[in-house]
């Protein structure tokens with residue numbers, strides 16, 4: 001039987017991953033595909049936490065947010081992640097996978113508040129925990145929330161599922177000459193200002209010795225390959 005390389009993972013899913021080729025919002029087909037891939041990983045016995053972004057909803061409102069107070073716009077961004085989390089949890093329900101949403105901002109009528117011990121318990125019971133509202137603080141990102149929750153949950157790795165298939169020498173969307181790293185140290189990623197993840201997230205993971213694997217969410221089977229410890233995407237390590 002195949003054995004996974006990790007017992008517990010923290011998966012960062014960008015909001016934009018949920019919209020597929022749509023201009024904004026949530027594409028049902030894309031969400032069910034992602035859910036099916038995560039479900040497969042849970043069947044290997046891997047405990048899964050998911051930190052969900054909000055870019056698919058909030059970036060669509062960028063016009064409305066321009067000129068706004070930064071903190072207010074950030075709270076709106078965090079609320080957008082709660083909507084994504086609820087959509088994702090419902091997709092898990094339809095796929096027959098138990099999932100719970102915990103929010104860093106309290107909206108008790110809608111989702112559970114974030115309670116570390118409870119989140120750990122859910123995961124031990126085999127439930128997927130979807131962490132919503134980022135860190136609950138403006139001026140942060142959901143990448144940093146993944147580093148934070150990953151550390152709190154004692155996950156063995158943070159998996160950043162994004163639009164590119166790894167960390168490149170430069171932004172591959174802007175520089176066609178950019179080359180992908182198989183592995184890169186935190187110090188080098190930070191030193192070279194590689195913007196695939198924000199520095200706060202990199203620094204927190206570096207300090208906690210929590211590795212990150214960056215891979216493409218659009219590549220079928222990539223999540224499972226990462227979880228099996230296969231060479232996929234880029235490993236950012238201490």
Ligand SMILES: Nc1ncnc2c1ncn2[C@@H]1O[C@H](COP(=O)(O)OP(=O)(O)O)[C@@H](O)[C@H]1O
Nearest residue numbers: 014162163166167168169170171173194195196
């Ligand atoms: N050195 C780099 N290697 C890879 N991607 C990079 C790099 N620099 C910038 N990027 C950009 O970072 C993006 C991923 O970051 P971000 O927009 O925060 O993603 P997400 O919405 O998935 O959190 C990629 O789509 C890519 O265009």
Ligand SMILES: O=c1ccn([C@@H]2O[C@H](COP(=O)(O)OP(=O)(O)O)[C@@H](O)[C@H]2O)c(=O)[nH]1
Nearest residue numbers: 015053054055074077078134135140141142
């Ligand atoms: O701890 C957090 C996490 C998120 N956000 C806000 O929520 C938005 C959506 O998160 P993010 O951009 O990380 O989502 P993604 O790019 O992954 O879809 C951000 O732009 C921020 O405005 C925040 O203020 N604090």
